[in-house]
Amino acid sequence: MSTYENLHGTRVNVVSSNPSNPKEGEVWYNSTSGQLKGYVLGLGSFASGGTANTARDDLMGNVGTQTASLLGGGGPGTSNTEEYDGTSWTEVNNRSTSFFRVTNNGTQTAALGYGGYSPSPSPTAPQRYSISTEEYDGTNWTAGGNFPNGVQVAGGTGVQTASFQASGIFGPYTSANWATTTNEYDGSSWSNGGAMPAGRDISSVTGIQTAAIMVGGRGSGGSPNLNAVLYYDGSSWTSQPNYPEAGHGIVGSGTQTAAMFAAGSFPPGRSTNANTWDGSAFATTGSLSTARVQGIGGGTTTAAIVSAGSTPGGATGATEEYTGGSLAVKTLTTS
């Protein structure tokens, strides 16, 4: 069995009071309290945010920050759009389309909404899979360049003028396929990005067009659930350590090397679990209060937002705000 001395080259200091300026990871024994203490990073935690006026689910992507996010459409087939200011949601101008399983990304004042599923054919979803792209400028949604092929449950991230789509189910409805194709939006049109190693859907994608991370999803054909994690550098993909669980519809926020992933469907049920990613490993953090799948993320690994999604009782407008853990003196126990 290894000891602290073997691992760190020094014994645990015995002190009568906690050090005034400890270093991260420092451990000591407080002889006054009779407790082993350490200066360690605590778990992050979620607090309730304002509840969206329109409950919705079937959303993919991440928008803005914890204090400036957006919900643009979503299931069950709503065009309703709401802005979040860090306290409450306010209804603003609707999208022109109302599909299920849409993707949102960008910022509150420059967002993108695309893809989705229509229960019946429409001009922007001729084969039930939407080709529509809409741009939001903080006031109105306007038509952007059409998506190359109808797509639903697409993973998406980036800003409005440099968006990245990876994963999803592509039309037509009669012969849906899980293509490895990815697409990049430049503010006016879509073009192909680097192909994924294998097709998947309902994956969480966060980061930017040239540095994104993809987590989970379902394999081609809709199964199995995946825990595989991939990096995208703007042209090619590389594998990373697996996510702790295999699931889909996880909500991601942050960058390629500093992200927070929460919720998701991990059969047999939806999850409240959340994990942070530091560029090399996942770590469990505080959990959501409401289990959900396919909501919208946003923000950073220290201040993120998870809004809307599908709960066991149906679509929700509930929002939870994540605050990352901070360094603090903790009593170290074996439990």
Place this chain on the structure above:
Amino acid sequence: MENFLYGVAENTGKGFFTAEDRRNFFLRGYPANVWVVGNNPKGALWVADKGVFKTKSEAQALVDAEVQAAQAVWDAQTDEEKADPFNTRPSDVILP
């Protein structure tokens, strides 16, 4: 002592539960505004402040009613709607 308390409380949004609450006690939301809360003094205060206490069986009955209503809506859909692989029938929820 039981591990959990049960209550009904409407999520009023910002401030309904705080990060400190989450550190102080277990908290999990379920259909029908049912909340399962860690059984400690701070958890009990939260339920008392935000809503009303329920027994576990009362809380389970509320959850069952809401889930069964959602299942009935799903059952009334057309066969084509039910065939959509994303449109799964709401499953039963068992409180811990």
